[in-house]
Amino acid sequence: MPVLPELAAVLAAASARTRPEPPGGGPVLREAARGYWDRRGLHGAAGGIAAAPGAQPLLLALIGAHGGDVLMPRPCPAAWMPQARLLGRPAYHVPTPAECGGIPDPYALLETVRRVRAEGGRPKLLLLSVVDDPTATVAPPELVREACEAAVDEGLHIISDETWRDTVHRPRDTVLLSPAEMCPDDVTVIADLSGALAPAAWPVAVARFPDTPRAAVRHARTLDILTALGALVAGPVAQAAAHALGEPDSVRDRIRRAAALQTEVAAAAHRAVLGSGALARPPQAGRHLYADLGPLRSRLADLGVTDSMELEEYLTDRLDAPAPGGHRFGDELGALRVRLGTGPLLGATPQQQTESLAAAKPLELPHVARALDGFAAVFAELR
Numbered sequence: 001m002p003v004l005p006e007l008a009a010v011l012a013a014a015s016a017r018t019r020p021e022p023p024g025g026g027p028v029l030r031e032a033a034r035g036y037w038d039r040r041g042l043h044g045a046a047g048g049i050a051a052a053p054g055a056q057p058l059l060l061a062l063i064g065a066h067g068g069d070v071l072m073p074r075p076c077p078a079a080w081m082p083q084a085r086l087l088g089r090p091a092y093h094v095p096t097p098a099e100c101g102g103i104p105d106p107y108a109l110l111e112t113v114r115r116v117r118a119e120g121g122r123p124k125l126l127l128l129s130v131v132d133d134p135t136a137t138v139a140p141p142e143l144v145r146e147a148c149e150a151a152v153d154e155g156l157h158i159i160s161d162e163t164w165r166d167t168v169h170r171p172r173d174t175v176l177l178s179p180a181e182m183c184p185d186d187v188t189v190i191a192d193l194s195g196a197l198a199p200a201a202w203p204v205a206v207a208r209f210p211d212t213p214r215a216a217v218r219h220a221r222t223l224d225i226l227t228a229l230g231a232l233v234a235g236p237v238a239q240a241a242a243h244a245l246g247e248p249d250s251v252r253d254r255i256r257r258a259a260a261l262q263t264e265v266a267a268a269a270h271r272a273v274l275g276s277g278a279l280a281r282p283p284q285a286g287r288h289l290y291a292d293l294g295p296l297r298s299r300l301a302d303l304g305v306t307d308s309m310e311l312e313e314y315l316t317d318r319l320d321a322p323a324p325g326g327h328r329f330g331d332e333l334g335a336l337r338v339r340l341g342t343g344p345l346l347g348a349t350p351q352q353q354t355e356s357l358a359a360a361k362p363l364e365l366p367h368v369a370r371a372l373d374g375f376a377a378v379f380a381e382l383r
C-alpha cells in the first residue's frame with residue numbers, strides 16, 4: 001500500500017533527529033503502544049513495553065530472554081524456527097486444529113510437551129498467532145482458550161504475535177480474543193507495525209509484557225539483548241510509529257479501507273484457487289492465503305513439480321510474484337502447500353493501489369480485473 005501522507009509528513013518533520021531511540025524505545029513510543037493496547041482491553045503501564053526495529057530482532061530478544069525449549073504451530077511464520085535455531089534452542093512444531101492455523105491443537109500440544117520431557121527436553125515457551133500468518137485465519141475463542149489453558153497448565157509462557165489483528169477482513173463478524181485477555185500473567189504480546197499501521201520499509205515492532213515481577217526480569221533481559229544487538233528504533237521512524245499507534249482518524253480510515261479491499265480481493269483469489277481443485281481455508285485476515293495443491297499432485301508432477309520447493313519456483317515464475325512454499329513455514333517438503341500474496345493484485349503502481357483503496361467496487365477496476373484474470377488463469381491450467 002502507498003505510504004499514508006500524514007505518516008510521511010510526520011516522518012519528514014522528524015528527519016532532523018540524529019539519535020536512535022534508547023533500547024526498548026523512548027517514552028513517547030512506549031506510551032503510544034500502551035494506549036494502543038489499552039484501547040483493545042489489554043491494560044498496563046508504559047514501563048512494560050519494549051520496541052525494536054522490526055519483529056525479527058524483537059522476537060529474537062524475547063526468545064533469548066526465556067530459557068528452555070520452544071514450541072510453535074505448524075505451519076508458522078517463516079522466521080520463527082530459524083530464530084530459535086540461531087539461539088541454539090531446541091524447537092518443536094505442533095499440529096494445528098482443522099478449523100484454523102496459528103495455534104496448536106490443545107491435545108497435540110499436551111502430547112508434544114510430554115514427549116519432549118520424556119526425551120529430556122525442557123519445554124518453556126509457546127509461540128502462537130491468533131490472527132495467523134501464513135494461513136490468514138482467525139482462531140475461534142474457544143480453541144484459543146483451550147490451547148492457552150493447556151500451555152499454562154504445563155508451565156509454558158506464551159508469546160502471542162498479534163501483528164495482523166488490525167487486518168481482519170470482517171471485524172464485525174469475527175470474534176478476536178487475545179491470549180493475554182485470558183492469561184494476563186502468562187502472555188507476552190508482540191506486534192509488527194507493518195501488519196496494518198506503518199510501511200514495511202519503516203521497521204518497528206512493539207512488545208507488551210505482563211505486569212508481574214517475573215515479567216519485569218524478562219523485560220530487562222530483553223532490553224539487554226536488544227542493546228547487545230544494536231537493535232534500536234531510528235528516531236524519525238519512532239516518531240511516525242508513535243503517531244500511527246495513536247490511531248488518528250486518517251490511520252483508522254486507512255486500516256478500514258485496506259481491510260475492506262482485502263476482503264474482496266482475497267475472496268476472489270480464494271475462489272480461483274478452489275476452482276482449480278486445490279484446497280484453501282477462506283482467508284479471514286492479512287494479505288495472503290495458504291493453498292494446498294495436493295489434490296493436483298498428478299497434474300503438477302507432469303509439469304515437473306513434486307514438492308513445495310518446486311511448487312514455489314513454478315508459481316513464482318507463472319504469477320510473476322513471490323509464492324513461498326510451505327516448507328518455509330514448517331510444513332513438510334513433500335506437501336504441495338504455498339502462501340499466495342494478494343498485494344500484487346491491487347495494482348503495480350502507487351497510483352493504481354490508491355485507486356483500489358478508494359474504489360467502491362475494486363474488482364471492477366481494469367487493473368484489478370486483469371490481475372485477477374491472470375491469477376485465475378494460472379490455476380485454471382492445473383485443472
